[in-house]
Amino acid sequence: MRHRIISAALGSVLATLVLTSATRAEKIQIGCTATSDCASAMVAVDEGLFKKHGLDAEMVLIGINSNIPAAILSNSIQIGGPTSTVFLQAADGGLDLVAVSGASIMNKTSNDAVAAFVRNGITITGPQDFKGKKVGAPGIGAFLHVLFVKWLVEKGVDPRSVNFVEVTFPTMADTIKSGGVDAVLTAEPFVTRMTNASLGTVGARYAAELARTEPIIFYAASREWAEKNPETVKKFRAAIAETAPIVNNDREKASAAIAKFTKQPLELVKLTAPNYAEPVLKPEQLAWWIDVMSAQKMLQTKLDLKTLILN
Numbered sequence: 254m255r256h257r258i259i260s261a262a263l264g265s266v267l268a269t270l271v272l273t274s275a276t277r278a279e280k281i282q283i284g285c286t287a288t289s290d291c292a293s294a295m296v297a298v299d300e301g302l303f304k305k306h307g308l309d310a311e312m313v314l315i316g317i318n319s320n321i322p323a324a325i326l327s328n329s330i331q332i333g334g335p336t337s338t339v340f341l342q343a344a345d346g347g348l349d350l351v352a353v354s355g356a357s358i359m360n361k362t363s364n365d366a367v368a369a370f371v372r373n374g375i376t377i378t379g380p381q382d383f384k385g386k387k388v389g390a391p392g393i394g395a396f397l398h399v400l401f402v403k404w405l406v407e408k409g410v411d412p413r414s415v416n417f418v419e420v421t422f423p424t425m426a427d428t429i430k431s432g433g434v435d436a437v438l439t440a441e442p443f444v445t446r447m448t449n450a451s452l453g454t455v456g457a458r459y460a461a462e463l464a465r466t467e468p469i470i471f472y473a474a475s476r477e478w479a480e481k482n483p484e485t486v487k488k489f490r491a492a493i494a495e496t497a498p499i500v501n502n503d504r505e506k507a508s509a510a511i512a513k514f515t516k517q518p519l520e521l522v523k524l525t526a527p528n529y530a531e532p533v534l535k536p537e538q539l540a541w542w543i544d545v546m547s548a549q550k551m552l553q554t555k556l557d558l559k560t561l562i563l564n
Contacts, residue, residue: 278309279485284330286318287422287515289527290357290470291334295510297496306488312514316421319392334470336396337542345552349476352562353486354493355534356470363528366441367460372429377456380408389420389434397438404459441525467541471534479563493532500530
């Protein structure tokens with residue numbers, strides 16, 4: 254009798270442990286910079302959609318986008334939001350990363366929000382005026398930097414005549430104010446924030462002039478981690494797909510999540526729509542970026558588009 258009671262008790266404990274293990278949310282960390290491009294992940298955290306799909310997700314603020322691949326490979330984060338350019342350059346350099354879901358794409362709204370913001374005392378009337386200037390970018394080789402170089406080339410300006418340095422989004426206002434750079438490549442809400450603080454003026458709306466529709470940022474992981482955790486990736490994708498319509502159609506929820514993560518004033522974030530969330534990512538969408546980066550001699554190998562996106 255005693256043996257049966259002990260066996261029953263052990264069985265109950267084991268059943269409880271199995272149930273707890275099965276229902277426990279898988280913990281992942283998602284790294285992004287202080288922009289709205291990862292708004293789908295921000296909203297999924299705030300609205301409990303990651304939890305709904307069985308994930309205990311935490312957002313991690315990364316200062317410079319080009320640091321994201323290293324953070325992924327060191328397992329400081331499991332999923333990150335590198336720009337298309339940072340991702341492709343990392344893959345070209347031999348880092349075994351794979352895209353697991355789309356995040357944001359360029360459209361008129363996002364393109365209009367991008368600017369080369371110029372400090373007081375510097376006059377920019379056209380692309381030629383950037384020659385000899387010190388320009389801060391949120392990551393050399395990152396999205397805003399590569400687009401700006403593309404714009405300079407199209408306008409007949411040699412990018413080598415511009416001195417590029419890295420400046421994180423949160424420090425741009427202070428760097429402009431101190432005169433540490435002549436201009437910064439930035440986007441909303443930072444443009445409005447610096448304009449309202451009378452730190453300078455918009456020198457160029459270069460993304461609007463280029464008018465592209467390719468991906469800005471997508472979510473990536475190490476191939477090893479993604480292949481070892483297919484169910485986690487599946488849950489992540491499901492949450493992002495469910496959240497994208499909220500980002501695109503509910504300004505209140507999107508703005509609240511973005512302000513919370515980026516630590517920007519809510520009223521300032523509300524002034525600009527978040528970059529358009531698009532969870533679907535196709536190989537051909539990266540072809541334009543590869544052409545642009547190859548022209549800028551940023552890529553040394555021939556990348557296989559089909560292997561860069563996890564099936």
